[in-house]
Amino acid sequence: MATSSSCVVISDDEQGYDLDLFCIPKHYADDLEKVYIPHGLILDRTERLAREIMKEMGGHHIVALCVLKGGYKFFADLLDYIKALNRNSDRSIPMTVDFIRLKSYCNDQSTGEIKVIGGDDLSTLTGKLLMLCFKDIIDTGKTMKTLLQRLKQYNPKMVKVASLLVKRTPRSVGYRPDFVGFEVPDKFVVGYALDYNEYFRDLNHICLISETGKEKYKA
Numbered sequence: 001m002a003t004s005s006s007c008v009v010i011s012d013d014e015q016g017y018d019l020d021l022f023c024i025p026k027h028y029a030d031d032l033e034k035v036y037i038p039h040g041l042i043l044d045r046t047e048r049l050a051r052e053i054m055k056e057m058g059g060h061h062i063v064a065l066c067v068l069k070g071g072y073k074f075f076a077d078l079l080d081y082i083k084a085l086n087r088n089s090d091r092s093i094p095m096t097v098d099f100i101r102l103k104s105y106c107n108d109q110s111t112g113e114i115k116v117i118g119g120d121d122l123s124t125l126t127g128k129l130l131m132l133c134f135k136d137i138i139d140t141g142k143t144m145k146t147l148l149q150r151l152k153q154y155n156p157k158m159v160k161v162a163s164l165l166v167k168r169t170p171r172s173v174g175y176r177p178d179f180v181g182f183e184v185p186d187k188f189v190v191g192y193a194l195d196y197n198e199y200f201r202d203l204n205h206i207c208l209i210s211e212t213g214k215e216k217y218k219a
Contacts (some may be wrong), residue, residue: 036187041207134162168186188214
């Protein structure tokens, strides 16, 4: 692993950690290759992102929009760290929250078609400072660009995006979020609410799925 000015960069040759060094649910024992990002490291990096967000956006009213389902863990943990900073620092961020559900994957491939399955009336965002700060992973970037285009019709004063992961992939459209936790190679990862056909959301660590796991849970 290396660090840049904006995120932690995980190299292409990173092998991860043996599963038997961590607590892994038995029902996933044969479905994973390696632990890629341990849960403790995710939380530490998320806490640091909360500080960066507070530094840049403290004092502004923010509508925190969680992109479900994969973003819910990142959403909950990052909000907890921001709330702690609100209690214990000179600056604070008044926030309201909203949720939207998108679907763009089948098995381990992005379909390129974005379905908005849930979410309240986004017209309430009109004229407000919106921080769309809870996306689990940016893969090609098509999903996020499409969502941002839809949000623009409500004329928010500003949109900021935070993603736990950004994937290095030749399929990328070049989109980069404002806040990034980790930059990862072009591998399919699961856990910490990232799923493979709805499985593995109950896994604390971010892990590499095995070919056995892909076949077992294939749609």
